[in-house]
Structures are given as C-alpha cells and as structure tokens.
Amino acid sequence: MIGTDFVPSAYSNSVAKGKITWKSPSNIALVKYWGKKENQIPANPSVSFTLDTCATTTTVTYRKLEEEGKDYSFDLFFEGEPKESFRPKILTFFKRVEHYLPFLKSYHFTIDTSNSFPHSSGIASSASGMSALALCLMSIEKELQPEMDPGHFNRKASFLARLGSGSACRSIEGDLMQWGLHKDTQGSSNEYAIKYPFPVHDVFKNYQDTILLVDKGQKQVSSTVGHDLMHGHPFAEQRFLQAHANLTKLQDVFAQGDLNGFIEIVESEALTLHAMMMTSLPYFILMKPHTLEIINKIWAFRERTNTHVCFTLDAGANVHVLYPESEQEIVYQFIKNELVAYCENGQYICDTIGYGAKKM
Ligand code: PMV
Secondary structure, X not given: OOOHHHOOOOOOOOOOEEEEEEEEEEEEEEEOOXXXXXXXXXXXXXXXXXXXXXXXXXEEEEEEOOOOOOOOEEEEEEOOEEOHHHHHHHHHHHHHHOOOOOOHHHEEEEEEEEEOOOOOOOOOOHHHHHHHHHHHHHHHHHHHOOOOOHHHHHHHHHHHHHHHOHHHHHOOXXXXXXXXXXXXXXXXXXXXXXXXXXXXXXXXXXXXXXEEOOOOOOOOOOHHHHHHOOOOOOOHHHHHHHHHHHHHHHHHHHHXXXXXXXXXXXXXXXXXXXXXXXXXXXXXXXXXXXXXXXXHHHHHHHHHHOOOOEEEEOOOOOEEEEEOHXXXXXXXXXXXXXXXXXXXXXXXXXXXXXXXXXXX
C-alpha cells in the first residue's frame, strides 16, 4: 500500500500545547509535472529549482482537546484576518493525511499564514502554503516522537505536502529537487521529492529567477482541471516519455554546466506544458499576448548578446526569466528596459534559487 512507511508507530511522548512556525518557499519546475494518477501520484517525474524570496510563513498553535473530536478542530487566519474560504482546502488536506498523522483529531489548531509575495499576484501559493503546513504538522509529530530522524522528517514532510498539492513536495529542501520515479535516478519516488542526487556545475549555483507578473487575475482553468485533462489526452503517453528523457539528458547538462543544453530543455518543457493545454479537450490557453511578447524579446536579446537568459512558465501567464548569476547585471538591465513594460502595473519579483524551508 502507498505510504505505509509514513504511518507512525505509537507515539512515545505526550504534548499538551505548543506553537511552531515554518517559512517554506515556492519552486519552479524545469521538467514539468502535468498529469496525475490517483492519490496525487505524478504521471511523470519532474525536477525544480527551489525559490528563495517567494515563500509562505505559517504558524500553527496547538492545544490538546479533553477528548478526541469527531471532526477536525481548527481556526484559519490569512495575513492576520480570519479566512473561511481556505477551510475546504484544509479540510480536504486533513482528510487525506489523517491516516499518517493520527493526532489530528486530538488537538485544536490555530493556523496563521502569510505570503511574502503580493496577494493576487497570480503566483500560486499552493506549493509554499502546503509545504509550510505539512512542516508544521511534522514538527508537532516530532514532539510526539522525539526519536524521529531528520531524513524521515523531510521525506514525510514532502510526502504530506504532496497530498496537499503535488508540486509542494518539491519545496521542503533545495536547491534542486526531483519528484517521481525515474529509472536513471536511484532513490527517486512517486511519493516524495528527493534532493537532486547528481553533480551540478557551479554555473547553476545561485541561478536567478525574475518573475514577470503578466496577468494577476484568477486563472480560467485550475491546475486540478488541467491535470485531469491529461487522462485520454491524445499526446499524453509521448509527453510522459519526453519528460523521462529530458530528466536523463539534464544529468549531463547539469554536470557539465551546459547552459545551451539547459536552455533547450527548459524552454521546450515550458512550451510543451502549454501545448498540452492547447491540445486537451476542452482546450484552453493560459498564456496572454504579453507572455509571447516577452518570449520573443528574450529570444532576440539572447541572439544579440550571446547571454544565457531563458524563460519558463508555470500554469499561468507569468514568465519566469532564468539566468546565471554571472550575467545578472546585463540581464537585469534588459528586463528593466525591455520586459517590465509587459508586466501588469510594472510588477515583477527578483528571486534566486534557494535551499528549502526554514524553521523560524
Ligand atoms: O502542484 P499543482 O497540482 O498545482 O501542479 C503544478 C503544475 C505545474 O506548476 C504546471 C508544473 C510543476 O511541475 O510545478
């Protein structure tokens, strides 16, 4: 059965109350996860850069109930205000993870959460939000089972985060994370993400990601619906094979510091993700005219300057502009001079590759 390693044995400790805070980052996939099976099992493996600036900070205050409740008992606050609209998502998450966290109905939780990026920026907060909450729950479990080893703590945090939102499982550690079974990656798993286990050339250290906020509105199609549309998709099988092959190719690219190889895989992955959306039934387009303007500007600039700036996209119109730290000055000037004009209200976020979640 899936996840049996994560069902705890009887807890050795008892705890009446406490408070825990985790700050967990977002991540950006280089090889994309798009399509899933039951229980949030990915249809193909993916790899991502963990981000640094874009993060969610979550504090969970917990108090043991006199007797175990019939249902979950929790209050929710977002940026200091009660947030009832988050309730269904948390309830679904609690239901999915209760089997692995049997203490959930024995406590009352106050969950207080806030994002470092502006509200309604079009940046998905599910990866950072779900990983931060999973880590808080793991810290509570660690109080109940102090002998837990750090490896198990991270693996289970990633496993729980995955049950909240697939890509969230890649936010626990950094700077490169791989999730999903891949024959050429020993230790890879569909159930949790692992730190990228192969050599990575220094040119990929401190890689820069400037996120251009092209469209801050609500997406017309959620990722949940998009993943579902990969069932029976005419190109699905080929796409899944391509993701496996790209992960294998990336091993040499990362080891050798092959920036051109990196660009080719990353941009192709981004466009393939959106091609899958455009060829689903029903079909949909999440890119906006400004997304395409930015892509064309990046291509022209790269050609003109021989720099190694490239783009990737997540399931939306915003563009992640990726470039090595050594080219930061010239690329940043280019972004300010030529790309910011395409951002909604001129908004963008300068991020860097990060090393995972932090306990505060
Ligand atoms: O974690 P979800 O279900 O929101 O899916 C995220 C999917 C992409 O961001 C498009 C790709 C990825 O691998 O993160």
